[in-house]
Amino acid sequence: MAIMEISIVPIGTEGTSLSNYVAGCFKELESSRDDIQYELTGMGTIVEGDLEIILALARRMHEIPFDNGAKRVLTTIKIDDRRDMNASIGQKVQSVRKKL
Amino acid sequence: MAIMEISIVPIGTEGTSLSNYVAGCFKELESSRDDIQYELTGMGTIVEGDLEIILALARRMHEIPFDNGAKRVLTTIKIDDRRDMNASIGQKVQSVRKKL
Amino acid sequence: MAIMEISIVPIGTEGTSLSNYVAGCFKELESSRDDIQYELTGMGTIVEGDLEIILALARRMHEIPFDNGAKRVLTTIKIDDRRDMNASIGQKVQSVRKKL
Amino acid sequence: MAIMEISIVPIGTEGTSLSNYVAGCFKELESSRDDIQYELTGMGTIVEGDLEIILALARRMHEIPFDNGAKRVLTTIKIDDRRDMNASIGQKVQSVRKKL
Numbered sequence: 001m002a003i004m005e006i007s008i009v010p011i012g013t014e015g016t017s018l019s020n021y022v023a024g025c026f027k028e029l030e031s032s033r034d035d036i037q038y039e040l041t042g043m044g045t046i047v048e049g050d051l052e053i054i055l056a057l058a059r060r061m062h063e064i065p066f067d068n069g070a071k072r073v074l075t076t077i078k079i080d081d082r083r084d085m086n087a088s089i090g091q092k093v094q095s096v097r098k099k100l
Numbered sequence: 101m102a103i104m105e106i107s108i109v110p111i112g113t114e115g116t117s118l119s120n121y122v123a124g125c126f127k128e129l130e131s132s133r134d135d136i137q138y139e140l141t142g143m144g145t146i147v148e149g150d151l152e153i154i155l156a157l158a159r160r161m162h163e164i165p166f167d168n169g170a171k172r173v174l175t176t177i178k179i180d181d182r183r184d185m186n187a188s189i190g191q192k193v194q195s196v197r198k199k200l
Numbered sequence: 201m202a203i204m205e206i207s208i209v210p211i212g213t214e215g216t217s218l219s220n221y222v223a224g225c226f227k228e229l230e231s232s233r234d235d236i237q238y239e240l241t242g243m244g245t246i247v248e249g250d251l252e253i254i255l256a257l258a259r260r261m262h263e264i265p266f267d268n269g270a271k272r273v274l275t276t277i278k279i280d281d282r283r284d285m286n287a288s289i290g291q292k293v294q295s296v297r298k299k300l
Numbered sequence: 301m302a303i304m305e306i307s308i309v310p311i312g313t314e315g316t317s318l319s320n321y322v323a324g325c326f327k328e329l330e331s332s333r334d335d336i337q338y339e340l341t342g343m344g345t346i347v348e349g350d351l352e353i354i355l356a357l358a359r360r361m362h363e364i365p366f367d368n369g370a371k372r373v374l375t376t377i378k379i380d381d382r383r384d385m386n387a388s389i390g391q392k393v394q395s396v397r398k399k400l
Contacts, residue, residue, distance in 0.1 A: 003142055005142075011316050011318065012314070012315050012316035013311070014312070016312035016371045017312075019195040019199055020199060022196045023199035023200055027200060042139075042146050043103065043105040043144075044105075044143075046141060055255070059255060062279065062281070071283055071284040072280075072282040072283065072284065075281070076276070076279075076376075077276070077277040078143060078275070078277075079262065079274065079275045079276075080143065080272075081272065081273050081274075082116060082211075083266060083271055083272065084116055088142075089141075092142045093140055093141070096119045096140060097140070099120055099123035100127060109211070111211075111213070111216050111218065112213055112215050112217075114212070115212050116211050116271045118211065155355070159355060162379065166381075171383055172216040172380075172383065172384065174209060174380055176376070176377070176378050176379075177376070177377040177378075177379075178375070178377075179373075179374070179375045179377075181366075181373050181374075181375070182372040183366060183372065184372065203343065205342075205344075216384055219392070219396045219398075220399060222396045223396050223399035226400060230400070240393055241346060241389075242339075242390075243305040243380065244305075248342070278307075280342075284316055289341075293341070295319040296319045296326060298319075300323055300326060300327060
C-alpha cells in the first residue's frame with residue numbers, strides 16, 4: 001500500500017479558476033470501484049491504496065482535463081511508498097500529532 | 101494572501117520514520133504568532149497567509165531538522181498565489197465540492 | 201509525446217549521499233530500448249517520449265531503490281503533456297532562449 | 301551553499317505557451333549580481349548558491365509573471381541543502397555519472 005498526492009493543472013485555460021477541472025478529476029476518483037481511500041486538500045488530492053491501482057488512477061485523472069478541452073496539462077504525482085510497515089494517511093497524521 | 105504547501109524531508113536519517121522531524125517543523129508553525137491558517141495532511145503541511153510571512157515561516161521550518169541533527173534536508177515549497185480574488189484553503193476545497 | 205521529470209529519494213539510508221541509488225535508477229533508463237530521450241540534471245532526470253512508455257519507465261525506476269535495500273522511497277513525477285504541438289525538451293529550452 | 305530548482309507557472313494565460321513568462325523569470329536570474337550558478341532545463345531552472353540569496357531570488361522570480369499580467373501563479377521551489385559537504389550542481393551530476 002502506498003500514499004500518493006496528485007495535482008493536475010491545465011495550462012492556457014480561459015480564466016484563473018481551476019475548480020471545474022479539479023472536480024472532473026476528483027469525480028474519476030469517486031467513480032472508482034478500487035479499494036482506495038482519498039481526500040481533497042487545498043493543494044491537491046491524496047490517495048491511499050495499492051501502488052499499481054493508484055498509479056493507474058493517476059493516469060486516468062491526468063486525462064480528464066483533456067477530455068474537458070485542455071490542450072496542455074501539468075500533473076505532479078508524489079508517491080510515498082513504505083514497505084517496512086503499512087502506513088495509511090490517517091496513521092501518518094496521527095503519528096505526527098502524538099509528538100506535538 | 102497566498103497558500104503554500106511545504107514538505108520537509110531529512111536525508112540519511114537512522115530509520116524510515118520521519119514523524120519526529122515533521123512534528124518539530126510543525127511546532128514551529130504552532131508557535132508562530134503570525135496571522136496564518138494551517139493544516140497537517142498526510143503528505144505535507146498547508147499554510148495560508150501573507151506571502152512574505154509564509155515564506156519566512158518556510159525558511160524557519162526548513163532549519164528545524166538541522167537543529168535536530170540532520171545533515172541534509174530536501175524541502176519542497178509549492179505556492180498558489182492568486183491576486184484576482186482572496187482564495188483561502190477552505191474556499192478552494194469548497195469551490196471544488198460545489199461542483200461534485 | 202510528453203516530458204517527465206522524475207526524482208527518486210530513498211528514506212532512512214545510512215548516509216547522506218544518494219548517488220548510488222540515483223545511478224541505479226538511471227541505469228534502468230539507459231538499458232531501456234524504448235524510443236525516449238533523457239538527461240540527468242542536478243535535481244532529477246528528465247525524460248521525453250510517449251506518455252504510456254515514460255510512465256511505465258517511472259514505475260520501474262521507482263522500484264530500483266527497493267531492490268537495492270531501501271525500505272521507504274519518495275518519488276516525485278512531474279508530467280508536462282502538451283497536445284497542441286509536439287514539444288521536446290530541446291524545443292522547450294530553445295523557445296525560452298530565443299526570448300532572452 | 302544549497303541547490304534549488306524553481307518552476308513558475310502562470311494560470312489562466314491566453315495560450316498554452318509559457319516561454320515568454322519563463323524568459324521573464326530567467327532574465328531576473330541573469331541580471332542578478334549575486335554569486336550564483338544556474339541553468340535552464342526542460343522542466344525548470346536550477347540555481348546554486350547561498351541559501352538566503354537563492355530564496356530571495358525565488359521570491360523575486362515569482363513576482364515577474366504578475367508584472368507581466370498574470371493574475372495567478374503556481375511556483376514550486378525544491379531545495380537540496382546539504383551541510384556535511386559543499387555539493388554543487390556539477391558535483392552532484394558527476395557523482396552519479398562516476399557510478400554508471
